Amino acid sequence: MSEPIFHSFPTRTLGTVDDGLQVSALGLGCMGMSEFYGARDDAQSMETLNRALDLGITFLDTADTYGLGHNEELIGRLIAERGRDAMKIATKFGIQREKGAYARDLNNDPAYVRTACEASLRRLGTDRIDLFYIHRVASDRPIEEPMSALAKLVAEGKVRHVGICEVGTETLRRAHAVHPVTALQSEYSLWTRDPEDGPLALCRELGIGFVPYSPLGRGFLTGQMTSADDLDDDDFRRAHPRFTDGNFQSNLSIVGHVKRLAAEKDCTPAQLALAWVLAQGQDIVPIPGTKRLAYLEENARALDVTLTPGDLDQLDRLMPPGIAHGERYTAEGMKGVNV
Incomplete structure (x- = not known):
């Protein structure tokens, strides 16, 4: 076993303190x-997953749609090796795709909620899911229906906590009225600050934790890319609006700000970007994704970076909401976002 970076990895609580979900202060996005x-390289991924646990990063984020079950099966292998109690598992349901396709349908049918849960449990090789999210909310079905189905799964012990992704304030409030929502997961970073326009404040009003995905701007904020040509041919970011010609070059100015302050703080741009997200509140647990050991360990060191009020004010001035050029997703990817 490798030497730990931290003697004891910090933790945070999602949801209300009394009955919330305690997780590592930084999670790992496994998509x-x-x-x-x-x-994909399963051997590399398993090495990274095991190292995450060794470091104390025990909050793992997956979904049934990632690799059409492959990602959950990968976590299932980790559970078999390390034991169920070594980690907290968050997974999701609601996006249905064909193999090899990006186009998706959204399914929030109550019967499907149960079917999806049981399928995830089989792939994970466990009897419980720590945090089960509605991945995307279907506009053709009242949110009360899937939330009621999730409440039954909690009562049966198959799900410990309920989460929801990428919803607006009205939907979040209605969902929480049916069954307590432990966490809202939405994209949040220095170049995507949409949750500040209502959802984050409502989370705090209702006692809901917040889980930012893509806190590194899909890798853009690490400063390691100079053009879309740096991406693999099958990398979905090649079609992402913020990575296309014109927008990509315009967004490089954002990275310039991050690089300059990171140099002043003697940290990497990735660590600075993660430190900014972590500094937004103790109820926030970002889940940067990586399949590489070096990036995992670099991200973990973000917890060593302290940003002063002056640093945070400077970043707010240089990188205000709406600074990024391009939409967050293609039209297909925006299905179910901000419902």
Whole structure:
């Protein structure tokens, strides 16, 4: 076993303190281990997953749609090796796709909620899911229906906590009225600050934790890319609006700000970007994704970076909401976002 970076990895609580979900202060997004970000390498991914646990990063984020089950099966292998109690598992349901396709349908049918949960449990090789998210909310079905189905799964012990992704304030409030929502997961970073326009404040009003995905701007904020040509041919970011010609070059100015302040703080741009997200509140647990050991350990060191009020004010001035050029997703990817 490798030497730990921290004597004791910090933790945070999602949801209300009394009955919330305690997790490592930094999670690990596992999606890229299965698809979307170039070729997959299961041996490399398992090495990274095991190192994450050794470091104390025990909050693992997956979904049934990542690799069409492959990602959950990968986590299932980790559970078999390390034991169920070594980690907290968050997974999701609601996006249905065909193999090899990005186009998706959204399914929030109550019967499907149960079917999806049981399928995830089989792939994970466990009897419980720590945090089960509605991945995307279907506009053709009242949110009360899937939330009621999730409440039954909690009562049966198959799900410990309920989460929801990428919803607006009205939907979040209605969902929480049916059954307590432990966490809202939405994209949030220095170049995507949409949650500040209502959802984050409502989370705090209702006692809901917040889980930012893509806190490194899909890798853009690390400062390691100079053009879309740096991406693999099958990397979905090649079609992402913020990575296309014109927008890509315009967004490089954002990275310039991050690089300059990172140099002043003696940290990497990735660490600075993660430190900014972590500094937004103790109820926030970012889940940067990676399949590589070096990036995992670099990300973990973001917890060593302290940003002063002056640093945070400077970043707010240089990188205000709406600074990024291009939409967050293609039209297909925006299905179910901000419902």
